[in-house]
Structure formats: C-alpha cells, structure tokens
Amino acid sequence: MRRQVLFVGLICVTFLVNAQEEKTIDLDEVTIQASSIIRKKDRQLIFPSKDQVRRSMDGLDLTRRMSLPRLWVDPNTKSISMANGNVQLRINGVLASSLEVAALSPEDIKRVEYHDNPGLRYGEGVDIVLDYITIKRTSGGNLGVDLSHQLNTFWRADYIYGKYNRGRSEFSLSSFANGHRYKEAWQDRTEIFHTPDGTFQRTQEGISGRDYEMYWTTTANYNYTKDDDYFLNAKLNFYYYDYPHNYSSALLRNSESKMTTDLIDNNKSLNTRPSLDLYYFRKLPRKQSLAVNVVGTYSNTDSRHTYREELESIPLTDIYTKVDGKRYYPLVIGIPCAM
Template sequence: MKRIILSMLCLTACISLMAQNISGKLVDEAQQPLPYANVVLQTVDSAFVTGTTTGEKGEFKLQKIVAGDYRLAISSIGYQSLYLSLQGFEHTADVGTLTLADASQELGEVTVTASSRVSRADQKLIFPSKKQISASNNGVDMLRHLMLPRLRVNSMDGSVGMTDGSSVQLCINGRKATKEEVTALLPEEVIRVEFQEDPGLRYGDAGAVINYIVRRYEVGGSFGYNGMQSLKSGFGNHNLTGKVNFKQSEISFYYGNRLQYFNEIWFDKNETFTFEDGSQYHRSQYAEANKKKNLQQWGAVTY
C-alpha cells in the first residue's frame, strides 16, 4: 500500500513539473490596465500553442504549459505588438507587468509617398498613396479606394460592413469611433489604416476592426462638405463636418441630411383571387397623383 501511495505521489509530482503556468499583467503607457488584448504562446518557429485574452484588469494566465522553448506574442488594436522570449521554460513563471506602446507614435510625422501594404500575423497595415488620398472625400470614402478584402462600403449612407453580414468596428488612433467621426476625417490626415479580421472579445461580435492612425495637430482645425444632389428631382444627401484642435483637446461636429421630394406619387394595383370552386374575383385600385416630402437629419458633437 505504501508503494502505491508513493508511486501516486511521484506521478503527481512529475505531472506538476511537466505542466506549468505563465501569468502576467498588461498595461498601456499611462499604466492603465489593458483589457481584451490577445496573448498567444508560440513555439520558436511561430507555431500556435495556446492563447487567451486579458481580463478587465489586464491580467492573463496560460495554464498547463509543458517545458520547452516558447515565444509570447501580445497584441491589441492601436498598440505596438510585444514579443517575449521564453527560452528553456521549465517552471511556473510570472512575467510581471508588461507595457504596450501606443502604435500612433510608431511613425510620427513620416510621409508615405507610395501605396504599400504590410501583412502581419494579426493585421494588415495599409499606407494610402497620394492618388488614393486625392480621390477620397473623407475617411469612409477612402476605404472604397483601398479595396480591403471582404469589406463592403455604402457611399450613400456611410455604412461599413463585411460581405458576410458581420459588423465592422471603426477606431481612430485606437479609440472606438462612430461613422460620423470617421466621415469627419480629412484623407490627408490619415497616416495609415490598420485592418484586422476576427479581432476578439474586446470588440464583441465585430467581424473586423478598422483603425485609422491619423496626425494630431496641436492648434488648428478643418472643415469639410460632402454631398450629392439630383438636378432633375428632389433627391439629395448632404454632410457637413468640422474639427478644431487646441493642445491636447479636440472638438468635432457632424451634420447630415437626406431629402427626398416626390412631385407625383401614384400606384396601380390589380389583384385576382381564385376560390376553391374555380370562380375568380378581380380587384383594381388606382390612386390620384400627389406629392410627398421626406427630410431626415442627424448630427453629432464630440470632444
């Protein structure tokens, strides 16, 4: 009996030594917890082993890791990815508090003169060319010219989605933004666009995340207008945007309206009903022409 107990204790000790944990905490440059970041454990040749996401307080834990050589890859939209070497991992390790740097500082005021794309394991980086910038009216319209895969852009209402019906989360410098804020962007302000599919729990059910990395001006502002108007009928879509910067503060506004004016509306309706005995009943409806006016307005102010 003692031998059996001793053998079980030895087996438990061996399993404990073979399967260890890796834990730590993730913060941003302001030392604030960074939730819902992707934490992936890879082999030295970048093969996936296991992964998780950080909690509300930025904490993470990878369990039941056997001894070996690994690389810890940590990424989050709007931040520079971090890679940590875990060569010769054997025991449970606490990597401590790790800091992700703001990706908006990565290129500073570098001007990209040619269109290029950089593909990473977790996202694509797209640098708009001068031709694409000059052909775009605003941030949403720019997406049409970048021709991102599986992306659907509606120029009429400014909506952005995926071809499979899933939603797209828009961001500006890593912060969640509305389509009105993106519409207010001037194309020449955009340094690059980060495109990530299947972004994780941080963005809910979003099928992709589009993050605009833009220049920040300390003093100044911009105003823009984008609109369409039919010359033969009362159909129009008009959008007015503006933004004012002062040091670390920014105030932006957005106003839009859609006008639909019908000079004449009428309908002709013919119906035929067939009963069980084979008899039929015919009904026709006619309406006199009349007029109809529909005006939709929307707006937003952000600070």
C-alpha cells in the same frame, strides 16, 4: 414600387479649407519602399498610398479608393457596409460613425487596421472592424462643406464637418442631412392565394400619391490625448428621422369577383435619439490597461399606420396602429485588460 421623378439638374458645391502645421524633412537621393499591407495574427495593417491620399476628398473617399475586401462605400448616404454582415468603425480604437470617418482628412490617416475575424472584445455580431489610426495634430484644423440639391424637386444630401486641434485637445463636428419628396409614387402588386377550395389571384393597381422623407444626424466630439498612456473622449450624438406622410392608395381586384375594393395604406413616423458617449483609457503598471465606457441614450418614437379596405364606401378591413415610446438606455462598462 415605381416612382416617377423628373430630374433636370444637380447642383453640387464643395468647399474645403485645411490649415495644418506640418514639418517636412527632405532626404536627398534616398528612396524608401515598403509593403502597403502588413499581415498580423488578428488583423491587417493597410497603408494608403500617396496617390490615394492626394486624390481623396475625405476619409470616406480614401476608404473607397483603398478597395478594402468585402466592403461597400456609398458616397451618397455617407455609409460603409458589407453584403452579409455588420461593419464596426473605430478611430484610434474608439467607436465611430461613418460620418466621423468622412470628417477625417486623408492626410491625417496613417493606416487602417482591418479585422476580418474580430474577437469578442468588439462585441457580438460584428464581422469586420475598421480602425482608423490617425496622426495627432497639436494645432490647426480643417473645414468642409458638401452640398447637393436638385433643381426641380426637393432632394438634398448636405454634409458639413470640421475639426480643430490645440495642444492635446481636439474638437470636431459633423452633420449630414438627407431628404426627398416625390409628387408621384405608387405600388403595383399581384398576389396568388392557395386555399383548400382552390386558387385565386388578387391584383393591386396603385394610385399616384405623395412620398416624403427626411433624415438628419449630427455628432460633436472632444478628445484629450497624452502620449499613449491617457485618452479621454466625449461624444454627443443626435439622430432625427421624419417620415410624415407615405400615402399608398390603390384599387384591389379579385379574380373570383368583379367588384373593385378601395385600399388606403398610410404611414407616419417620427424618431429622435440623442445620446452621450464617454470613453476613458489609461495604461496601468505591469502591461495592464483600464478602459471605461459610459453611454446614455434617450429614444423617442411616434409611429402611426392606417390600413383600410372599402367596398362601395363600406369598410371591410380597418386597422389603425400607433406606437408612442420613450426609452432610456444607460450602460456603464469598465474593463481592466492586458496590453
């Protein structure tokens, strides 16, 4: 796939407002030094340095500066990933997205608990768990806006996030939109086929076409905390992905024939997925605890694919695929466990 796009400029606007109430106690002539990493049986406790916190714009940037092993932080897509495996993110023990991590203020992150061999309690197929342990604020909040746009074509990566604390309650919101449009996009390909009668080659010469893609995700969150004994978290997520047109026309040539075949390969896809996640945690007597997680998801998919090969306007291959699906995913889990 080759894409030709002329980029002549980039506008980046960053706006950040913090309002937190903090108490500082000065100790004269006292210096305390401690290791930034504490190793335990099942995890590592990694503490960010003052310099890392000072230089970081948000929780995602702080994660990148901490250089955690085997992890890759992409500031453009606001994501945390690894080469071969799955990464699970949590904030104070609750499942979270990379956008929620990005919405964290670096000053609020006390430590990151790094699990490189997580147990079954985190689910199957999870290779690394990052749990961000934060400071619990009782007042104040923060607001951040990060806008990135191209001047001469449609390309955007906009991120808005905010948090407000009042007493034992915390309200937060994060929204990320990423999209692009290419006026010239095509694909060249060479294929070699082996048959009982011999070998032949087919080449695909791409014809310039359009390409457009739009991605948007938003999370609204509320949690209520009472010391370490009681925790309630309610999260509303919305996912939107629009791929309205991907035209991939081309000319096909066969080494066994002098004829040229016209290829039309079009894709169109629209996906929306709202979800509600409720999490409740409470300590019980005798070093027991109860965790209840209720998740409800509605997924709507509309996907269409057209593939057609024509020789002198006569169809040789004509395939049309349409997927129109609506699914509901209810899940309720209640687990009593030892502390």
